Amino acid sequence: MSSDIPADSDTADVDLGALLGACPLPLTDYKEVVLAHGSGGKLGHQLIEKLVLPQFRNQFLEPLHDGAIFAVGETRFAFTTDSYVVSPIFFPGGDIGKLAVHGTVNDLAMCGARPLHLSAGFILEEGLAMEDFWRVVQSMREAADAAGVKLVTGDTKVVDRGKADKIFISTSGIGVIPEGVNIHPGRAQIGDKILLSGAIAVHGIAIMSVREGLEFETEIASDTAPLSSLVDAMLATKIDIHVLRDPTRGGITSALTEIAQSAKVGMLLDEARIPISEEVKGACEILGLDPLYVANEGKLLAIVAAQDVDLVLSAMKSHPLGQHAAVIGEVTSDHPGFVMMKTRIGGTRVVDMLSGEQLPRIC
DSSP states (O other): OGGGSOTTOOGGGSOHHHHHTTSOOOOOSOSSOOGGGGSSSHHHHHHIIIIIHHHHOOTTTTTOOSSEEEEETTEEEEEEEEEEOOSSSEETTEEHHHHHHHHHHHHHHHTTOEEEEEEEEEEEETTOOHHHHHHHHHHHHHHHHHHTOEEEEEEEEEEOTTSSSSEEEEEEEEEEEOTTOOOOGGGOOTTOEEEEOSOSSHHHHHHHHHHHTOOOSSOOOOOOOOOHHHHHHHHTTTOOOOEEEOOOTTHHHHHHHHHHHHHTOEEEEEGGGSOOOHHHHHHHHHHTOOGGGSOOSSOOEEEEOGGGHHHHHHHHHTSGGGTTOEEEEEEESSSTTOEEEEOTTSOEEEOOOOOSOSSSSOO
16 A cells, blocks of 8 residues: 555545545544553543454454453463553563563453463564663563463564664463353443552552652552462452453553443442552652552452452452452442542542543553
8 A cells, every 4th residue: 555655745635545445544533643542541442442443343352351251162261462662661660571471461360360371572672782681581581480371482573773662572371261250341230349459550650750760768669460369369259250450551540431331330439448658649749640540560450249349358458469458439320431439528520531641651
């Protein structure tokens, strides 16, 4: 198709409909990709729903879960993929390699799967210090060992200096889903309780503290961690967990809005119950960020029936990654597809999906 467009032409003047024939470019409000398309919020959803999903629609992709779920014989598997472009590549509490392993392990865990194997693709920029690449690879190995997964295949490419930003990593993973586990974003039911495994916005603020040169009395380190063992502890209760989600890009409200839209239910959060450290709260105020939309990398949201919440909460609190777990809200019949929040001063406001980009290059 590129040979049909003159090299010096302005693409705004090209008849894209004629060039694409029977498959015209879907209408969007943007003629170019912007950073907010990668935020995990409204623009990212528009990108997927208008341009990508219609071309590949099938029963495995349609749920837009953290991974595709399929069966081979009597065994159910989860399969997921993700890419990591975080800047800087080393930050308090982690690095791009550890993040790449944890992120894919966690997406499998959010499907209720026991992670087994990973693949990794490296895009390296010419000029990357070999010592830095070695640190990243070592970190990935340590993270994979700790999570109990094996990296079994991969690929490496090198691009010209200035054509990337040091290193980008893509990882895919596969895991086995135990019998009887049925975790799906569409299973949130009216009356269910919403649980959060710990304090929010830690990862995003750890990244921003490096970018902005902020110093605090106590260092804010990323909460990146493999959540599969916490999910194992929750599943060991034999409770029917309806939904799991790790609220990465877009924070907890974007994640919950996705679930509310999928299940066609409403949600009501209690701001006073949402755990957040004083250091992170203060940093968000300095930076002008809303912590509800800041990325997390070692926290999960769970939605369970009201009668089961105490048992699941107890199991979470007994695990190192869930010691500060809390019930932060409930699923309601009001305002389907929207998340509302009871504020600390007694009012109620809508907490919509992130519409812009608070923190680019966060994972």
